[in-house]
Amino acid sequence: MKFKSLLVLTLFLLFSTLTAVAQQNSDITTFVLVRHAEKIDDSTDPDLTPQGYQRAERLAEMLQNIPFDAVYSSERIRTRETVRKIADQNGVEILSYEPHEPAEEVERLLHSNLGKTVLVSGHSNTTPFFANELLDREHFEDKFDESDYGNLLIITIDGDGESKLLHLRY
Known part of the structure; x- marks a missing residue:
């Protein structure tokens, strides 16, 4: 429990700093990338398991103080349910993107x-x-392991196109 509290505090301070910097410099774009939480089975479009919903809840708690301007998800139930509460907290709808076309989608989402x-x-x-x-x-170099649901990637891109990555686990 102490670790969770420390992690939440650290993330809060980090995101508060990133948000303050981004507000001062509107040229900075911040992307937070997550993989969907645990899925119930290997069917085409499964829902989340109870553990997956717990992970989605934990993610929403961790990110509750971050003002997201947009939330994107693939068209799958598991990806949408992972971020549904965060979209609701921010009063935004979940927008769709095509995850199998990264070059085109990154250009579109950045623009x-x-x-x-x-x-x-x-x-x-x-x-x-x-x-x-x-x-x-x-x-x-490769995809994430199929059993790994805990990656949280924070990527900032400044007006000159310089990018930085913070790779966290949750």
Whole structure:
């Protein structure tokens, strides 16, 4: 429990700082990328497990003080349910994006969200490559392990196109 409290406090301070910097410099765009929480089975479009809903709740608690301007998800139930509460907390609808077209989608999302803070919910086989496109370099060589649901990627891109990555676990 102490670890969770410390992690939440650390994330709050980090995001508060990032938000303050972004508000002072509207040229900074911040993307927070997550993989969907635990899915109930391997069918085409499964819902989350009870543990997956708990993880989604924990994510919403961790990010509750971050003002997201937009929330994106693939069209799958599991990705949408992972970020539903965060979208509700921010009074925004969950917008769709095509995770299998990272180059085109990054260009589109960057263009429509300059200077904003954006949450993107994806998949183990798409999120790392979406991050690579945002970073404009190959940081992730492979997809995330299928059993790994705890990656939280924060990518900031300044007006000159310089990007930075903070890779956290939750």
